[in-house]
Amino acid sequence: MTITEQSIKQSLSRIELPELGKDLVSANWVKSIDISEAGVSIKLMAGFPCEQQKKHYLALIAEQLNTDLNCQADVELNWQVAAHAHKAGVKSLSGVKNIIAVASGKGGVGKSTTSANLALALVAEGASVGLLDADIYGPSQPIMMGMKDSRPETIDQKRILPVKTHGVQTMSIGYLIDPEQAMVWRGPMASGALQQLINDTQWQDLDYLIVDLPPGTGDIQLTLSQKVPVTASVIVTTPQDLALADAVKAISMFEKVSVPVLGVVENMGMHICSNCGHQEHIFGEGGGSNLASDSHVEFLGSLPLTKQIRDDSDKGKPSVVADPEGDVASIYRTIARTMSARLSLLSKDYGQSFPKISITND
Numbered sequence: 001m002t003i004t005e006q007s008i009k010q011s012l013s014r015i016e017l018p019e020l021g022k023d024l025v026s027a028n029w030v031k032s033i034d035i036s037e038a039g040v041s042i043k044l045m046a047g048f049p050c051e052q053q054k055k056h057y058l059a060l061i062a063e064q065l066n067t068d069l070n071c072q073a074d075v076e077l078n079w080q081v082a083a084h085a086h087k088a089g090v091k092s093l094s095g096v097k098n099i100i101a102v103a104s105g106k107g108g109v110g111k112s113t114t115s116a117n118l119a120l121a122l123v124a125e126g127a128s129v130g131l132l133d134a135d136i137y138g139p140s141q142p143i144m145m146g147m148k149d150s151r152p153e154t155i156d157q158k159r160i161l162p163v164k165t166h167g168v169q170t171m172s173i174g175y176l177i178d179p180e181q182a183m184v185w186r187g188p189m190a191s192g193a194l195q196q197l198i199n200d201t202q203w204q205d206l207d208y209l210i211v212d213l214p215p216g217t218g219d220i221q222l223t224l225s226q227k228v229p230v231t232a233s234v235i236v237t238t239p240q241d242l243a244l245a246d247a248v249k250a251i252s253m254f255e256k257v258s259v260p261v262l263g264v265v266e267n268m269g270m271h272i273c274s275n276c277g278h279q280e281h282i283f284g285e286g287g288g289s290n291l292a293s294d295s296h297v298e299f300l301g302s303l304p305l306t307k308q309i310r311d312d313s314d315k316g317k318p319s320v321v322a323d324p325e326g327d328v329a330s331i332y333r334t335i336a337r338t339m340s341a342r343l344s345l346l347s348k349d350y351g352q353s354f355p356k357i358s359i360t361n362d
């Protein structure tokens with residue numbers, strides 16, 4: 001069979017990656033195809049960090065080209081994270097390409113644990129990542145990321161340098177004030193403090209800033225989704241009905257402010273006993289995936305309820321770094337990959353305007 005650009009594209013279009021939900025051609029990975037007497041050379045560019053996956057992707061591509069065309073091409077695969085669109089009228093954050101808000105609705109479902117591990121999973125794939133603890137009332141990232149006694153450096157009394165830990169640039173109100181002081185802030189003060197924290201931090205060349213939101217769908221969450229250039233969001237829930245009801249509210253809040261929801265992460269989906277390995281759906285079964293399908297968003301994955309996850313967080317070394325080869329780290333990595341791959345498919349055009357939002361007490 002004669003090898004043409006067309007036939008190579010056709011072959012590449014048969015490779016569909018679950019993380020993308022699309023084939024390589026539709027996802028715009030193909031940058032150039034050169035066919036000469038010396039052979040075939042193909043240059044591909046992924047839109048999300050994939051250092052750890054590169055070998056696997058290259059093997060898939062080699063196998064497909066060989067099967068379809070008996071072709072052994074020289075394939076170069078690189079990746080680059082683009083800055084994707086956020087709302088028009090909101091200024092981009094200097095040094096930050098994309099902001100991903102991690103929200104829950106209900107408290108205590110594991111949003112901070114998920115945010116920290118997803119940030120670390122993106123770092124493991126080669127990305128430059130920041131983690132902002134936007135939980136002004138109950139900051140937990142300084143402990144989870146092992147930096148509870150750290151104080152950030154400041155430049156010219158105004159700009160704050162993020163605290164770097166496990167390869168992530170982090171910022172939290174917990175670095176700046178006594179957490180007990182934060183508990184008593186009233187709504188507008190808390191929103192103001194959050195905006196200041198976001199704007200005054202000197203983030204350095206981030207592909208992604210993961211924002212760990214406080215639970216709920218109130219003032220702070222609205223401020224963030226309206227005044228901060230959020231690119232997309234991720235919803236964390238347990239499979240319990242109570243948590244799911246609040247997660248629905250969080251999804252609808254993001255939909256109202258036109259922030260794309262990349263998907264739902266189910267946390268504590270199954271309890272795994274650390275003694276005997278017995279598995280039990282303590283909070284119910286299938287809640288996260290049902291929520292995702294009912295809300296027409298992606299189901300990104302499910303984390304078990306294990307002592308290991310809690311222990312690792314309490315020790316300041318989330319599971320992705322504490323046990324990078326373990327099952328839990330692998331789940332977080334898959335979720336991070338799907339999240340960043342889906343984000344890579346979002347528009348790079350700015351232009352939508354904000355709908356007006358009002359808060360009603362119900």
Ligand SMILES: Nc1ncnc2c1ncn2[C@@H]1O[C@H](COP(=O)(O)OP(=O)(O)OP(=O)(O)O)[C@@H](O)[C@H]1O
Nearest residue numbers: 107108109110111112113215304305306309310313
């Ligand atoms: N999958 C899990 N298995 C075991 N423990 C977990 C798991 N996920 C989170 N935890 C633990 O549950 C507690 C609450 O988690 P986390 O602080 O991440 O929740 P949150 O939703 O951010 O809470 P908040 O509403 O206070 O912001 C922590 O002690 C954490 O270590």
